[in-house]
Amino acid sequence: MSVAAPPAPVAVIVPTLRRPDSLTRALESLFAQTGVADRLAEIVVVDNDPAGSAAATVEAVRARSPWPLVYCHAPVPGVATARNTGLLATAAPLIAFLDDDEAADPDWLAALLAAQTETAADVVFGPIRGRAPDAADWLKPYLEDFFGRNGPVRTGLIDQPYGCGNSLMLRRTALPGPAPFDPAADQAGGEDDALFAALAARGGRFGWAAGARVDEFAPPHRATLTYALARAFAYGQGPSQTAASRRDWPAVVRWMVIGAVQMMVWTCAAVPYLIVRSPRRAWALDRAARGLGKLFWMKGLEPHFYGASELARLDATASA
CATH class of the missing domain: 3.90.550.10 (Spore Coat Polysaccharide Biosynthesis Protein SpsA; Chain A)
Structure with missing residues (x-):
């Protein structure tokens, strides 16, 4: 057995x-x-x-x-x-x-x-x-x-x-x-x-x-709209960057077109929320940022959140 x-x-x-x-x-x-x-x-x-x-x-x-x-x-x-x-x-x-x-x-x-x-x-x-x-x-x-x-x-x-x-x-x-x-x-x-x-x-x-x-x-230095939108932009870059790493250029173009449409639609949607200072503006700006990331996915445009950049943020917070 x-x-x-x-x-x-x-x-x-x-x-x-x-x-x-x-x-x-x-x-x-x-x-x-x-x-x-x-x-x-x-x-x-x-x-x-x-x-x-x-x-x-x-x-x-x-x-x-x-x-x-x-x-x-x-x-x-x-x-x-x-x-x-x-x-x-x-x-x-x-x-x-x-x-x-x-x-x-x-x-x-x-x-x-x-x-x-x-x-x-x-x-x-x-x-x-x-x-x-x-x-x-x-x-x-x-x-x-x-x-x-x-x-x-x-x-x-x-x-x-x-x-x-x-x-x-x-x-x-x-x-x-x-x-x-x-x-x-x-x-x-x-x-x-x-x-x-x-x-x-x-x-x-x-x-x-x-x-x-x-x-x-979320620690205090990340619990801000500015930080979240930068992360949303980086998340948006992901599909375009993945397609580019495979040299699938038709897919890159498709993601860029999707991103451009997403950015325009959600930017327009955010305007009335911004005017009346509605909390919904955060979600609309998030989606616009993700669209922008799909459009501007190129190397060198990535926000930095880790490593030396995070150490610098922590040092700045400690010294404030």
Whole structure:
């Protein structure tokens, strides 16, 4: 009689950049995970601060961790570099990502693992509840929607991927090679878009775990309309840039035309909202910004949100 193989272990990677309180909240949520005692091999914290500031935070909570807590330092600031460094620190065949501004529900990891088993997907995503406690009252609903993520009501396969935060990946198929995230995206982001586009081209499958919920907290310097619109512009660039990377120029033109129409329609829609100062202006400007991004997708026009740019923002906030 054959003996069933034990379930594959999973490591959770938490990249972080100078957010001690937020990192502590994220780690405490991982320490409280239920139903994964036989699956969770280790929690890997990747400190992307050149000064190694997260080491003290990790040591302060280490005794409370039910699982091995691994600290590694990625001194060159960049989102793709941080993720790649985390992967080098673990041999687990399943990899979950939780961002340092997120806090997971107690059944988060169990829900991701169950969904991966059910769907056999290469990557599984879960819903995100956006939180913007420091935002202006009129802007808070938009920002909480912006930083959140909704999907199907039920667990199952999906056609399109989401972002890397709150995800579970089958390493063998979804994360090939020692550095699957492109360091060229270190400052602007989009490293996950490129990874998932390549996976889809190889026939990879994406899944949705309806019960794998996390909260994502927008820090004060991100809880602004200016920041959100810059991110919306960058999101809009994604489809055009992906088509350009494949040298699919007809698709690039199509996305640019779609973007031009989207920008014009939503800019016109925003005007009356701006005049009466309606909160709806935020949603209309968001869609206009996404259209503008599809139109102006070219390299060199990407806003920078990570790495050295994020460090500069944090330094400016600290000195203000």
